[in-house]
Amino acid sequence: MIRRHLTTIGLLAPPLGWLFAFFVVPVGIVAAYSIDVLHGPSLFGGSHKVTLAAWHAFFHSSVYLGLFWKSVKMSLIVSAVVVGLAYPVAYYLALSGTKRKYVLLLLLIAPFLTSYLLRVLAWKVILGNQGVLNSFLVWAGLRSADHPLSQLLYSRFAVMLVLAYVWIPFVALPIFVSLESFDRRLLEAAADLGASRWGAFLRVTLPLSLPGVMAAFLFVFIPTVGEFVTPSLVGGTSGYMYGNQISDLFSAGFPDWQTGSVLALFLLAVVAVLTGAFARLLQVRQAAG
Amino acid sequence: MDVALSRNGRRVLRTFFVLLLLFLYAPIVVLLIFSFNDSELPSFPLSGFTLKWYHQFLTNPDLRAALGTSALVAVLSSVGAVVLGVLASVVLVRRRFVGKAAVSALLLSPLVIPYVVFGISLLLFFHAVGIPRSILTVVIGHIVISLPYTILVLVPRLDQIDVTLEEAAADLGAGPFGSFRWIVLPLILPAVASALLIAFTTSFDEYAVASFVVGSRATFPIYLYGALRFPNRLPQVIAVAVVVMVLSLVVVVSAEIGRRIAERRLGTP
Numbered sequence: 001m002i003r004r005h006l007t008t009i010g011l012l013a014p015p016l017g018w019l020f021a022f023f024v025v026p027v028g029i030v031a032a033y034s035i036d037v038l039h040g041p042s043l044f045g046g047s048h049k050v051t052l053a054a055w056h057a058f059f060h061s062s063v064y065l066g067l068f069w070k071s072v073k074m075s076l077i078v079s080a081v082v083v084g085l086a087y088p089v090a091y092y093l094a095l096s097g098t099k100r101k102y103v104l105l106l107l108l109i110a111p112f113l114t115s116y117l118l119r120v121l122a123w124k125v126i127l128g129n130q131g132v133l134n135s136f137l138v139w140a141g142l143r144s145a146d147h148p149l150s151q152l153l154y155s156r157f158a159v160m161l162v163l164a165y166v167w168i169p170f171v172a173l174p175i176f177v178s179l180e181s182f183d184r185r186l187l188e189a190a191a192d193l194g195a196s197r198w199g200a201f202l203r204v205t206l207p208l209s210l211p212g213v214m215a216a217f218l219f220v221f222i223p224t225v226g227e228f229v230t231p232s233l234v235g236g237t238s239g240y241m242y243g244n245q246i247s248d249l250f251s252a253g254f255p256d257w258q259t260g261s262v263l264a265l266f267l268l269a270v271v272a273v274l275t276g277a278f279a280r281l282l283q284v285r286q287a288a289g
Numbered sequence: 290m291d292v293a294l295s296r297n298g299r300r301v302l303r304t305f306f307v308l309l310l311l312f313l314y315a316p317i318v319v320l321l322i323f324s325f326n327d328s329e330l331p332s333f334p335l336s337g338f339t340l341k342w343y344h345q346f347l348t349n350p351d352l353r354a355a356l357g358t359s360a361l362v363a364v365l366s367s368v369g370a371v372v373l374g375v376l377a378s379v380v381l382v383r384r385r386f387v388g389k390a391a392v393s394a395l396l397l398s399p400l401v402i403p404y405v406v407f408g409i410s411l412l413l414f415f416h417a418v419g420i421p422r423s424i425l426t427v428v429i430g431h432i433v434i435s436l437p438y439t440i441l442v443l444v445p446r447l448d449q450i451d452v453t454l455e456e457a458a459a460d461l462g463a464g465p466f467g468s469f470r471w472i473v474l475p476l477i478l479p480a481v482a483s484a485l486l487i488a489f490t491t492s493f494d495e496y497a498v499a500s501f502v503v504g505s506r507a508t509f510p511i512y513l514y515g516a517l518r519f520p521n522r523l524p525q526v527i528a529v530a531v532v533v534m535v536l537s538l539v540v541v542v543s544a545e546i547g548r549r550i551a552e553r554r555l556g557t558p
Contacts (some may be wrong), residue, residue: 007465008384015377015396015436023399023407023433026414030406033413040416089309092302095293104306106542111313113541115494117513118530122316124517125323125331125527132319135332169313187292197295205293226403229497233517243405250409250501257413264406275401 027268033261040257054258064245064263071242074156075225078163079217085164086172086216091205093172094179105176112169120233123162127153127234154236162234163224171216178212179205211282218278222271242267317534324528329521342528352529355512359493362424362508366431367488373432374439374484375477379469381440382447397437407433408501415502423504430498435488442487446480446552447473479551486544490537509533 032038036051058064089108093101111119126132133152137143152158182205190200228243235241242263249260294302323331327339346352377396381389399407411430415422450473458468474481496510503511513529516522 004384005386008380008386011376011380011384012392015373016392018373019395019399019433019436022411022414022429023402024395026407026410029414029417030410032417038413038417040413085309088302089306092294092299092306096299096302097291097293106545107310108313110538110542111317113490114317114534114537115510115530117494117496117510117517118320118534119316121513121517121526121530122320125523126316126319130330130332132323132331132333139333165313165316168309184292191292197292197298200292222401223403226405228405229514233514243403246405246409247500250412260409261413264409267403268406271401271403 027265030261030264033257034265036258041255054262058259058262058266064242067240067245068242068266071225071227074160074241075163075221075227078160078167078224079220081160082164082167082171082220083175083213083217086168087175087213090172090175090179094176094182095184095205105172108172109169112166116166117229119166120162120230123158123165124153124234127158129153153234154239156235156239158234158236159227159231159239159241162230163227166230167220167224171220174212174216174219175209178209178215182208211285214278214281218274222274225271226267320527320534321531323524324531326524329524331523331527342524343532346525346529346532349525351507352512352516352525355507355509358424358506359509362427362431362499363489363492366428366435366492367485369428369432370435370439370488371481371484373436374443375481377436378440378443378447379473382444383452396440399433400437404434404497408498411498412501421504422502424506424508426502426504427499427508430502431488431492431495434495434498435491438487438491439484442484443477443480446477450476479548482551483544483548486541490541 029038033040034054036049036054092098093105093108098104124131128134129152131153134143134149137149143149186204186208187200190204191197195203226243226246227241228247231239231241231244232247235244246260246263246267248254249256249263291299322335324342325338325340326335327337327341328335380386381393381396386392407430411426415426420426454472455468458472459465463471494510495508496514499508499511500514507515513526516526
């Protein structure tokens with residue numbers, strides 16, 4: 001028995017040790033930088049004692065908090081749009097009884113498996129002032145060459161469009177899974193009891209697929225709220241997000257590691273609370289169901 | 290009567306599905322078209338067919354070096370992640386112990402950390418302990434990111450394996466390692482292959498974390514990001530984009546089909 005415990009520990013040691021050393025400890029180091037226990041380039045540097053100055057400044061800074069809310073709003077819109085677009089498609093694949101549903105599902109997911117940067121690149125090529133879309137409009141005589149649609153690239157719209165484009169295939173999956181495991185006899189029962197298709201959808205299918213929908217929502221929200229790659233490529237100044245601010249505080253220009261650490265930890269805390277709340281909700285639902 | 294969809298509803302949803310697929314594939318098709326277009330600027334009207342962008346990227350030493358670096362990083366990190374993932378998955382499926390929920394939460398937690406946060410965490414960590422940035426620091430980060438994906442692939446497969454098989458092996462004198470080597474490993478091999486592939490593609494495509502911890506040798510996404518800022522390199526990059534996209538689609542789709550066939554042949558034990 002003891003030997004068995006020892007092998008359990010022995011087997012777990014490498015993966016847990018790896019995550020501890022290169023995941024938990026690094027996050028702890030960020031915390032150390034945020035209260036100035038460790039020093040890097042910083043606005044508050046040189047005090048050489050534990051200080052909450054950067055945290056205090058963060059919670060009183062309309063710039064950083066404003067940027068955070070802007071990112072949250074953009075990310076909420078993207079998540080809602082993506083889930084709204086993916087739901088009907090997942091519903092169609094899971095419940096229409098089409099024979100080739102797995103082939104169609106693979107077709108839907110396949111773009112997600114290709115390079116992220118390259119899909120962003122595609123939109124950069126399409127949306128630019130002299131890009132594919134504008135030059136096509138000019139060529140087709142729908143728009144004069146002097147007045148291209150200039151708000152397309154380097155805007156908040158471009159960031160949200162590209163993020164939605166990137167995440168749709170991925171989000172269809174959890175919704176599909178929750179609808180696929182769904183018992184069609186429940187719908188037959190609802191119909192027998194006089195419910196219309198819409199009524200059955202609203203009162204049976206939708207509530208039962210809600211955990212999948214919420215998981216999908218969270219799967220988009222978490223990576224997009226901290227996104228910095230897409231905004232830096234297609235966002236310009238108006239599409240600048242919280243993640244860009246974090247990234248910039250650690251880049252070569254005007255680094256401020258202490259403030260950057262505070263921003264990063266705040267984002268991590270928000271994401272952790274959301275994830276924890278969602279996991280708890282699932283447990284409660286399972287216990288109740 | 291179909292209880293889930295009326296005939297009209299089905300028609301509407303099918304149309305919607307087709308439109309969404311068009312939206313998803315149109316940008317990829319645009320890249321494909323302009324990779325053969327004989328002009329520095331990707332814009333209409335098309336100006337003739339050329340293969341020179343493909344030829345240029347094949348002869349571009351920086352680009353080829355970056356592809357090589359990424360391949361190396363992806364091989365090292367996917368093997369590392371899968372080895373750690375197999376160990377963790379075996380314990381999660383086969384053993385009961387105190388704190389199991391906490392352990393599995395920790396193992397899966399890299400799934401939900403924003404990459405920008407993880408990237409700067411690693412940057413500060415390597416800075417604090419004095420490890421210079423190199424491709425090894427990228428490998429370390431990519432193993433952390435890929436590990437939960439390998440566990441998510443391996444655990445369901447291990448779950449399907451009947452414990453009595455291993456008990457029979459033990460009765461016949463096999464040690465724990467022997468029964469793993471001769472019974473469990475062959476049965477989970479298709480899942481191991483899937484996990485390797487997922488970890489490989491994750492690493493090969495990863496920019497965010499790598500951008501903070503990469504040394505002087507650029508990985509492919511790092512090179513690509515840099516090239517996106519120079520308009521004259523754009524057509525070349527588009528050609529690479531097409532090649533990489535087509536290759537990754539072919540590999541992933543055929544691997545998925547291969548896994549299905551292999552698992553069917555092995556049966557559900």
